[in-house]
Amino acid sequence: MADDERRRMVRPPTGGESSGRSVGQRLKAARSHTASSQHWLERQLNDPYVQRAHAEGWRSRAAFKLTGIDDRFHLIHSGMRVVDLGAAPGGWVQVALKRGAALVAGVDLLEIEPIQGAHLIQADFTAAGVGDQLLAALGGAPDLVLSDMAHNTTGHRETDRLKIIGLIEAAAAFAVANLKPGGGFVVKTFQGGAAGDVLQQLKLAFTDIKHVKPKASRADSSEIFLVATGLKRC
Template sequence: MSEDEKPAERRRMVRPPTGGTAAGRGMGQKMKTADTKSMSSQQWIKRQLADKWSERARAEGWRSRAAFKLIEIDDRFHLIKKGSRVIDLGAAPGGWIQVALDRGAAAVAGVDLLMIEPIPGATLLQADFTHPGVD
């Protein structure tokens, strides 16, 4: 680069963030068992604790932030009708099952390789739904 050429000037933020982290998120909560977790696990947990949707899901009693995705989809396309039957494949931790029941589904079944804590009104199965013997 010659002396006549100037490097492109970096754009700076108009206002620095107030509180939280540089990403603009809240400070979150402190982990109690950080010493037993890998660095990537610690970072994932910190992101989850600081995430506004995860925080809102915990506050409203949903099992996962994914519940808000199904609510938005159902508000737009009206997929879950009163009295309908729903199967949730890959159901853990059960947020979509909760929404289906909340929206009036009469029968909801959830299948996952992971154990799902019981949900009143839902039939839960810990199994591989791709296996021919699962019914």
């Protein structure tokens, strides 16, 4: 979660050019920060995916997680409808549109700067009526539901585990209830964080389930992504 919390606090790049300040200058300016903040900043500045995202105009390094997943599973197709849960700052929305999605509806607790071709909502996805807003924005059932949602950790392992499971359950329930037959679902989880009951339900609902850790996911992060394809309809 730490990576996602941090990336959402950084103002998205507006283009591919540098900010005009050197890495050394930015590190010098960061010396007044706490040790943990400075460590995170140093890691960001030295991260090749952060540098690529800035150079290529992506809003976050997380864009490369989705491109890595899509390169493997070929989930995004021309003309499809996509829902993005936990969409801020918009990197996954950008990827979906660039790879051919016709309509993308995204939601996050944080405000998302507008992206042409996307309908973006600032709201709690788990609140009543928000799911309906997303479906209305698409004008029909989605072909793909993406969830990069995460929560603010409390430091209490069991509490955090239950919150992780709650978000996965909410995203999975939305996907199963609303996807078109044959549709796909991608959800972020964490090693040891997903409940067996949720996984079992998804195995019943989809024809294939895979776990993947994209190259862009940091090695020291426990995050993994569950990719479910081929939604069944009775």
